[in-house]
Amino acid sequence: MIAGPVLAIETSCDETAAAVVEGRDVRSSVVASQADLHAPYGGVVPEVAARHHLGTVNAVLDEALDRAGVAAGDLVAVAVTQRPGLIGALLVGLSTARAFAYARRLPMAMVDHLHGHIAAAWLNPVALDPPFVSLVASGGHTRLDLVRDLAAPQLVGQTIDDAAGEALDKGARLLGLGYPGGPALERLAAAGDRAAHRFPIALAGKGVRDFSFAGVKTSLMYAVREAGDLDDAARADLAASYQEAIMTPLAERLVAAARQHGVPAVTVGGGVAANGRLREMVTAKAEAAGLRVAFPDRALCTDNAAMIGAAAQFTPLVEWPGFVSLDAMPTAPPGGIAA
Amino acid sequence: MTTFALDTSTPSPALALVQDDGSAATLRLDASPNAGRRVMLAAHGLFVSTGIDVADVRRVVVGVGPGAFTGVRIGIATALGLGQALGCPVEGVVTHEAAALGMAQVAPDGALVVPASDARRGELFAAAYRWDGATLTTLVEPCAIAPADLASLVAERLDERGAVVGGNGAQILAPHLPAGAYALAAGSPGHGIDARHLVARADAGATVPVRPVYARLPDAEVNRLRNLEAAS
Numbered sequence: 296m297i298a299g300p301v302l303a304i305e306t307s308c309d310e311t312a313a314a315v316v317e318g319r320d321v322r323s324s325v326v327a328s329q330a331d332l333h334a335p336y337g338g339v340v341p342e343v344a345a346r347h348h349l350g351t352v353n354a355v356l357d358e359a360l361d362r363a364g365v366a367a368g369d370l371v372a373v374a375v376t377q378r379p380g381l382i383g384a385l386l387v388g389l390s391t392a393r394a395f396a397y398a399r400r401l402p403m404a405m406v407d408h409l410h411g412h413i414a415a416a417w418l419n420p421v422a423l424d425p426p427f428v429s430l431v432a433s434g435g436h437t438r439l440d441l442v443r444d445l446a447a448p449q450l451v452g453q454t455i456d457d458a459a460g461e462a463l464d465k466g467a468r469l470l471g472l473g474y475p476g477g478p479a480l481e482r483l484a485a486a487g488d489r490a491a492h493r494f495p496i497a498l499a500g501k502g503v504r505d506f507s508f509a510g511v512k513t514s515l516m517y518a519v520r521e522a523g524d525l526d527d528a529a530r531a532d533l534a535a536s537y538q539e540a541i542m543t544p545l546a547e548r549l550v551a552a553a554r555q556h557g558v559p560a561v562t563v564g565g566g567v568a569a570n571g572r573l574r575e576m577v578t579a580k581a582e583a584a585g586l587r588v589a590f591p592d593r594a595l596c597t598d599n600a601a602m603i604g605a606a607a608q609f610t611p612l613v614e615w616p617g618f619v620s621l622d623a624m625p626t627a628p629p630g631g632i633a634a
Numbered sequence: 635m636t637t638f639a640l641d642t643s644t645p646s647p648a649l650a651l652v653q654d655d656g657s658a659a660t661l662r663l664d665a666s667p668n669a670g671r672r673v674m675l676a677a678h679g680l681f682v683s684t685g686i687d688v689a690d691v692r693r694v695v696v697g698v699g700p701g702a703f704t705g706v707r708i709g710i711a712t713a714l715g716l717g718q719a720l721g722c723p724v725e726g727v728v729t730h731e732a733a734a735l736g737m738a739q740v741a742p743d744g745a746l747v748v749p750a751s752d753a754r755r756g757e758l759f760a761a762a763y764r765w766d767g768a769t770l771t772t773l774v775e776p777c778a779i780a781p782a783d784l785a786s787l788v789a790e791r792l793d794e795r796g797a798v799v800g801g802n803g804a805q806i807l808a809p810h811l812p813a814g815a816y817a818l819a820a821g822s823p824g825h826g827i828d829a830r831h832l833v834a835r836a837d838a839g840a841t842v843p844v845r846p847v848y849a850r851l852p853d854a855e856v857n858r859l860r861n862l863e864a865a866s
């Protein structure tokens with residue numbers, strides 16, 4: 296573990312974030328969301344994201360240091376999201392962090408974004424220690440990792456097509472909701488009957504740990520088309536049933552993986568982990584199986600830099616000035632998070 | 635006092651460490667599409683070769699474009715990151731103004747100087763200036779422009795002193811140029827940016843906000859506006 300305060304920066308998608316993390320303590324975590332900026336385009340526009348990151352990152356960094364009451368001279372390391380993500384967006388954070396670390400002669404941790412989501416539950420107050428199984432579900436990723444060692448999570452399942460958050464966004468669009476679709480769909484679903492429609496759950500079967508969401512999206516498209524003019528109640532039923540079909544395999548396979556590998560706890564991360572219905576289902580199934588459920592605060596589930604500071608504790612530090620030649624990467628290298 | 639200057643908005647990033655007495659160490663990377671991503675490695679090389687400690691930098695000057703979007707951002711993010719860590723000021727300079735100073739050194743006295751870099755899609759990132767030996771006057775503000783349109787702007791401002799075009803867009807513009815205007819020969823030192831000229835512009839008070847000069851909207855915004863227009 297790194298002894299002292301670590302400055303962490305995250306700019307892989309559409310949140311500009313900085314944090315100061317010391318051991319398991321989040322001393323500050325600042326997130327400037329761009330969601331409103333991308334709404335007119337119906338999704339994240341890489342060039343718009345990169346432009347906005349550059350205009351925001353220094354102020355966010357300042358505020359993180361300020362709120363933590365930490366001066367640049369107190370820092371012992373700088374962590375940054377190096378991969379995977381939108382390359383133009385990543386390069387803003389990486390260039391900022393690398394220059395900062397260079398000028399202060401600090402070592403750097405080049406962090407994998409998914410590693411950050413997995414490590415978020417390790418932070419206080421949740422303070423989850425391995426072994427556990429982690430579900431990361433967001434607009435870009437859906438994966439299950441067996442974590443016996445936080446330095447080397449093992450991938451045990453992932454989506455073979457759409458990410459869960461992407462499926463939620465697409466479903467929201469089919470139901471005439473705006474972007475970002477996940478939260479809007481959840482609000483609409485709250486008023487609906489989740490048993491009103493039976494949408495298919497793909498790759499069903501014992502021992503299956505992968506996910507597929509392309510089929511359920513197509514089913515919703517047909518259901519919407521068949522229904523013709525939808526009143527509010529009918530739309531709410533469709534939203535609730537659709538959400539159920541996405542969340543059910545996530546919750547079931549997370550808990551099944553923990554039982555299979557004999558680990559005592561599960562956790563969730565990523566934007567979809569902020570969904571109340573998913574939390575309900577994971578809690579019910581995990582408790583029935585006698586497992587501990589460790590939910591990080593919602594703000595630590597969606598993209599943030601505190602989780603990057605957490606993963607930095609389990610990422611090899613690159614001493615000054617060795618990191619000057621390191622670059623951002625749009626995709627993770629083969630071999631996954633620990634590579 | 636040491637000033638660190640950098641520009642990564644062209645395929646050949648330029649760096650310099652400049653002292654108050656005017657002495658300087660400079661570096662320019664060979665042209666390659668992602669050369670900007672190696673700027674910190676190059677900067678470290680410059681610090682090591684000069685024996686200057688990064689902590690001794692008291693001012694950072696950065697070229698803000700126009701140029702390739704990602705390259706411009708890397709330079710600015712690097713400059714601001716250094717400035718934030720060192721607690722020193724960061725000043726922006728229009729890249730094409732620094733380019734113009736370099737071109738003026740190899741151009742006839744009083745000639746129009748036209749820095750032009752390849753902006754793809756049939757356009758150039760270009761501007762036009764006149765240098766009288768002491769003052770740089772802007773005749774065409776930095777913009778993304780088709781070569782034929784730029785050539786017309788040059789023709790309108792051309793006099794007997796001629797015009798000189800430099801940069802990696804010079805050869806693209808060359809066939810469109812009016813008589814009296816010419817592109818620098820391949821290999822001329824006037825094509826590249828000398829980062830000392832960024833500092834010269836800053837010293838002359840020609841600083842601009844440390845924000846990219848994009849000269850173009852994102853494609854998604856162009857499409858969105860087009861759709862709005864079509865719908866109205």
Ligand SMILES: [Zn+2]
Pocket residue numbers: 408412433565566597598
């Ligand atoms: Zn994420």
